[in-house]
Amino acid sequence: MAPASMRAMRYHGKPELVLDDVSLPQLKPGEVRVKVAFCGICGSDLHEVFEGPLTCCPVGQPHPLTGGTLPETLGHEFSGVVEELGEGVEEDGEGTEGRRTLRVGSRVCIEPVISCRQCDACKAGDTPLCDLAIGLYGYARPGGLAPFVNVASSNVHVVPDNVPLDIAALAEPLSVAWHAVAVSGFKMGESAFVIGCGPIGALVTRVLFAQGASAVYVSEPSASRRAIASQCGATAVFDPTTDDALARVREATGGQGVDVAIDCAGTQRTVDAAIESTRRKGRIVMVALFDKAKRPTVDMWALMTKERTLTSSCCFNAEDMRQVLAALSSGRIKVDDLITCRIALSEVFDKGLEVLRQDPTQVKILVDLEREAVQPASL
Ligand SMILES: [Zn+2]
Ligand SMILES: [Zn+2]
Known part of the structure; x- marks a missing residue:
């Protein structure tokens, strides 16, 4: 069971991140609660924190689709395990085309684009080109730099059994x-x-x-x-x-x-x-x-x-992520060697963003939500 509160890495609009105590939001109809396994740190996060707010919405200017404003839990490249299904989320039958068996315990990765889902662009599957607005998990509503996230079931992709969750976090980029x-x-x-x-x-x-x-x-x-x-x-x-x-x-x-x-x-x-x-x-x-x-x-x-x-090319759509997961599963594409560093949630600023900013040998830094911060050795 998910706890009543958790610590989430939130951006408040200044070049810093704060590990805030937040209560777990109620699971709304159509959403699933994901226990986050891995979350990648992206160049966009770097821009957001050091030059922003750019994508996050300042206080008083809520996001038109989500109503989200700063402070916001960052993280849009994440994978995890479904912890709970919200009302109306049916367990898909075995082998359902494209979606595959979404149920409690399903291993998933997240397609972070939030759009109206009703305009012509959205209906055609071009969600990032939504006529109304777009937002992303991790900027317009809480993202994966926290132990748990509520995600609309339509934004969840089931990860093939032979693809590990750390690799699945790279399905987004x-x-x-x-x-x-x-x-x-x-x-x-x-x-x-x-x-x-x-x-x-x-x-x-x-x-x-x-x-x-x-x-x-x-x-x-x-x-x-x-x-x-x-x-x-x-x-x-x-x-x-x-x-x-x-x-x-x-x-x-x-x-x-x-x-x-x-x-x-x-x-x-x-x-x-x-x-x-x-x-x-x-x-x-x-x-x-x-x-x-x-x-x-x-x-x-x-x-x-x-x-x-x-x-x-603007972001990507559901079909791209389906094809990526299939290519990772078949071994047609490999990315494990591009994970250059693994850190704990509390280390996101110092060992994540700062390192990414200064060290061009880094490709993808992954936050492992199970990992404890490495304490400096005491003398
Ligand atoms: Zn990104
Ligand atoms: Zn739309």
Whole structure:
């Protein structure tokens, strides 16, 4: 049984996190209570805490869908076990297509997008493109940096038996990468150029190979992240600060350019490079988030004279997460080596966010909710 109260890692709008005592909210109809196993720390959490509030809603400006405001329990990349089913949540029958047996004890991961579920976009399955608003667990309502979270059953995916829960926590960022590749229209045997090899660039590289890429070239200024690109199987890795990555990509593709470029960095330089790196009728996908105020220019001449397509990828949908879980289960994609650190809930600020900010060798830091904080050795 879940206790009446718990300690949750909450963001109050200042560059710090507080392990607050909070009472467990009542389970509403249609929700399930999840006992969190693992929760990943994301670059977005870093931006939120050090530069925010950006996605969390300040006091007095509640989220239009959830009514959530600061302080908020962070964490949108999490897995766990269903502890309790709310009213109206039926135990799905064995083998129910897509959903599989959601019941008490089910091992699950969370699709964090909250949307109206009623508009045309939502009905078409494009939940992140909701006409009304979108929110995320961990920003617009309590997320996974707490022992328990109430989640709408429609936001829960049952994890295949052979996928461990720590790996399942990575299904969320992996789905972001999966969606970006899906948006590009990538087909088996095509070549790709990935710009920026942070966690998303690394996962995009893995997804491209899982889907049969003939070659994936990666450009990344940080040496340790170039090492991660190699670890992800990159065909060739370039340092854009010392090397003409564009020229190298052209050379490697017989002067033609790649079929697909995915920009995971999001600067004027990388937008230009992404466009120029593609072949005739090439496709360019922006997955990096641009500051609203920054409006990069697009070289329409370069785009048009090769009939290139420039498009973008926003979060992901339920189908992406289903495909990711299937790919993890079949072994088509592996991400265990990208979990670079495991910490306790109380260590999220010092050993999570601060470390992620300063150490580019980190890919995914996971909070293990069962783990006790390592106490400094007493003298
Ligand atoms: Zn994230
Ligand atoms: Zn909607």
